[in-house]
Amino acid sequence: MEPEENKYNEDFNDDFFSPDDRVWGEIEKSLPEEKRKRSFFYPLLFLGAIALVTSTFLLSKAFFQSKYSSKETIELVNSSSSVAENKVNIDNQDNNSIQENNENSENSNVISNNEVSSLSKTEENSQSESDVAKSEFISKEDRNREIEFNTTVNVHSTKESTSNFQLNIPMYVDTISNQNEINNKEESQVNSTVEGQIDEKTHMNSLSNSLDLLSTKTLSIPPINMLSEFETQSDKYQDEILTTSIQSVNKPIHYGIALNASKEFYISQPSVDSEIPLNELLQVSNMQNQFFTQLQFFYEIQNHGFAIGLEYARYVYKMHYDIHLPYDLSSEEDHGEIHTNHLTHSLPNALTTLETDLILQRSESSPVIHNEDIYLTLDAFIQYQIVKLDFRYYYSLPIGLSFGAGAQPGKIFLIHTDNQLASHHTYVTKREFNANVVLNREYLVDLVAFVNYDKQITPNSSIGIGVQVRKDVLNPNYPLRIAPGVQLKYFIR
């Protein structure tokens, strides 16, 4: 190390200039591996990558194989046929199947009158280890719907003998016509699997239980001959799905338009980022409290509401800058009797930046010294408007109070600006001044929380008062704003 550097370094022999030990720890972690170790790194990385790709491939293959191995399904389909079909197929390993199809069975209004009308059992001396029983139920009903069951039941017997079951299961399913809400809900497919190893005694029970499960599902559908009662006394039925469906149909839904007028108050004036050069020149800034209007379209379901709308507001922002300039004689332009100095600045404020272009002048004989302080004042006036989209959710209490929150993205438009600069120096005066106002940002996003109290004045309208609290999330220098206002609502029932 050079002597000068040694001396320079000695100046820093103080704990104040000593960084924490963790700094070296972090640096050491990022140091390149020493060369002999590095030779193992890339082959290991390559092997690891191959292992990763291979294991991903094998796992994905195993996953898809297991996903599509299940075969047994029970399907429940609604349609508009008038025929109920019941199909029961029982197949054994030797393809000795007994299939019974009951077609064109009588239409009935009896709920799930399931019965096993015939059951026969045959024993064979076969060495097969499993029996497969498949049953397929197709039920069709003549009141705008059809219910079809396709059931496969695999039964594996551990005994040496094989059991064949012959099932005859007439299915009567009653439906509700003219209840589109409910029909839609029941237009579903139910898939289930019944599979397992059972002995001969439980063989029969398993099949019966499976059929009971099916009949239970069918019971949830009310019969046709109860329709009139169902429509008038929905609470009589205990089935939760149906009851909920009926209630949701009867829930009050409101659409409407709301008009809001509020005045906004700044809790404190927005500040300028302290890191921006010349921010200290801004002595006074005042964003004047302004009225704004909101037009919203809302949609209410019971106590919950959603609204989308537009907001329009006009603002006035006034600023006063105190400027002290070091007068630079070396940058003067000589025009004979008059000497000029061309200065440009970027003067910040909370909303815009004033790009100033200033020409100062002095007479050749005036006693101004190099870097002498020139005191100037600048008063700026900006009028602008903000158009915002308004999205909000609210919850209403029965007493007329509602509260909620939302977001308001918007755009700022400059309308008018005016700037007045004055020199307070005896000899140095303003010759020419221009200021170009540039918006610091064109967009804003306000988060809003609000409370309203509404009073109904006619069956279709209400009037209310409320308070909104807003904060611009894109600019941390902007303070909270509070906006009390009134609101008119018109409902379209």
Added chain:
Amino acid sequence: MTRLKGEISEAIKACKKGDHSAFRMLYDSYKNSLFAICLRYVSDRMEAEDMLQEAFILIFKNISSYDSEKGSFYTWSSKIVVNTILGKLRKNKPLLVFQEQVPKKEHSSVDLPIHDLSMKELVQQIQSLPEGYRRIFNMYVIDGMKHREIAKEMDISVSTSKTQLMYAKRAMQKKISEMHNYSQVN
């Protein structure tokens, strides 16, 4: 830690070969002086340490490009430190931009009684300046940049740079005089 020039040269050669102990030796030799640069620009100690760490990682990563014929290791590494700091500040605060200057002692001579201060006092006084002033002051007074360069790097006008420096100097003068008054009273 004071080391001979030969030791530093050997350590740099060893670093180029990936010797970790040599990296440690260089770090110990220059950590304080380079950390002082970070402290001048960033008042928060933790943030300054992060910048030092980032700068040292860059120094070690690019050490093969260091040519002792072109200048001392300190000059080269301090350039990287300043560049790292300004680059990071520019990323965080868009007004600030990269600069290429190497610290030049001769530019320290300004109309401020900073020569009466110890290095620690000087850094502490600079740290106490508002951030905008601090950067202009560091760039112009300590790192010796010209207004034209500062204006270009910070994307401001020359007038703004001059005005800002005037306010920064005033603030610094005020702080130094307050410090002297305080020490005289005590």
